[in-house]
Amino acid sequence: MKTATELNAKSIPKMPASKRKKFSWDMFSSVATLIPSLILLGVFVYGFIGWTTYVSFSQWNSLIPNFNSAGFLNYSIIFSSYRFQSDLRNIVVFTAFFIIACLIVGLFLALLIDQKIKAEGFFRSIFLFPMAISFVVTGVVWSWILNPSTGVNLILKAFGWKSLPSWFLSTTIWPNWPFGQIQIGIPVALLAVLIAAVWQMSGFAMAVYLAGLRGISDEIKEAARIDGSGVFRMFFSIILPQLRGTTTTIIIILTAASLKIFGLIYAMTGPGQQFLTDMPSLNMFQTTFQGDQFAQGAAIAIVLLLMIAIFIVPYLIVTLRQGDDA
């Protein structure tokens, strides 16, 4: 309380009606408004990033803190482990498929809703609702649906399917190229998790696309129509190029969500057989809090952070530059 009243007392009586004084009060108020969140961010985000980095170079791999430098040992341990190599393969495959599927499904739904249909609000809500559900709930429900012996397979069986898919229990990797300790390819088990993830997040892509579609001016569309362009020409030459900014936004936000994914995997499949559905976040949690290997857990966290930064930083630079231009 003390600081605020003191500063306040100082600034008020001395304030003449000059322009400069008014400016400084504005400065003060904006700085004072920002300081608490700056301090909180500084400590709880950037401070802890620094701390985690420090720990990742230490020898703290039991309950007894040991901050002697380990150099890059923890990094070399995790990169040479079967589990982390699988994690990297999985996260790349998962993120790529997740984003492509969300974009296609989201755009398709947005286009359907944008046809001036009846009860638009109703359908919009229906497609958006999965996003309101927690990833844990989605994971549990889909693990029941896709359980090979009790779930959707019973329906397929009733329709006379002979070779039923084993969904997230599959151990197939396609195309299965050996690399390091692992096989490179698309783990089929991961596709089952993707179904759940896309089900949940494509509504988000739809909502953003819908806003983008509404932003395209009718004049351009009208002009194209007068020039005689058909539905497909209109979509690929007019609408799609106009949605480029929207697509970038969706990609960035979904990438961040995808790289951090934890709850869905934890609830639905766990690490999976041969770590076919494991993710760096899950590995980090188990290494740190079940194995007490804090330094190795920190190293995984830092690698994960760098991966996210690769996607986020260029986006931030572009957005900030646009902000300056405006």
Added chain:
Amino acid sequence: MKRNRLIALSSAALLTLTMAGSALPAFAAAPAKSDLQIFSWWTGVASSKALKSLMTIYEHQYKGSTVTNDAVAGGAGSNAKAVLAGRMEAGNPPGTFQVHAGGGSLLSWVQAGDMKPLNALYKSEGWYKVFPRSLLNLMTFNGKIYGVPVDMQRANVLWYNPTIFKKYHLTAPKTFPQFFHDAAVLKSHGITPLELANHGNWEATLLFSDVLLGTVGPVKYDQLLTGHASWNIPGVKAAANTFVRMLGYANKDYTALHWQQADQAVAQGKAAMNVMGDWAQGYFSTALHLKPGVGFGWAATPQTHGVFGAVSDVFGLPSKLKNDTPTINFLKVLGSKVGQDTFNPLKGTFSPRLDSNMAKYNAYSRSAMMSYKRDRLVLIIGQGAVNPGFTNNFNNAMEIFVSNHNVNNFVSAIVSAAQSNPLS
């Protein structure tokens, strides 16, 4: 402008308040409303009821003192462990906390200097006589004892469906050859011989521990777990091969199942056998209302007769407490005959005291108590036996082994796990 000023003032005020607040000890420490916080992962119906009964006895014996239940749900204790590590690190330990007896987390806390020895308490309460030496050895490091055991569970139990076994004239397998004989008969009749659930991955580790114990025997097994024998010995490989052969008789959807589902399949006659700790007994009798010996049968896992795979929850005295008295008083209740004979029947476990009242327990528990009092105790990997780093690496190796069946890779993964996380 006026609004700006208001926001600026209030946020500056908030800031000073927080800074002043964090300097005051009352804000920094957790709210000290009660005398004693008990930290556990007992959030299930039976276990939280059992814990509550202990708290009631304590509050009755020590009038005016209060207890809070600081249980953390989920992840078979892994979430609780994460929270506990944070609190210990911050110098704000709970009054006492749940941990498994053995060279796992308990030893880690002791080595980190976070625990006080309880030898004086054992002496004053006469506990050296009422708990078997073999159990106390699992909590004694350098002659100092660090925990009070409250329950006892057995982890080398083979559960089977008596109706199926009678129908095909089988007996519970005592050896691995008998197991494979039974399994072949069952398979030929279209019954899954061995039901495995491995959603959490510790289940396969438990099964492997029992196979290893049955293969190398308790002496060698103990040496492996305490770092006195190399994991390169032929017995480990032989156990891994037997394990793979057993998986050939198991269901294929084990990754999707929780242990209760596996035991349910046995109870319903879809499968014949399951290997699980005797917490399964609580599930059979309480959730499925089956009679011990009629609705479900049990035996020691193959070649482990005369050995008791012990999983015991113990509570200790954290060293950074401001006041030890409430914790010590609670530990007295926890170790007492009346406390344990109230707690254990509710939880479905049995009392580790040699003088406990056998009449309070069902047929299964009585037979387990006989084995406990007579047999050699060993610990089980993944149940607090060995340090968390080794256990985590072991579980990771198991996650791969259980589906690719590559014995050589598995053994070399464990050997290197033991090198990077020394067991002795």
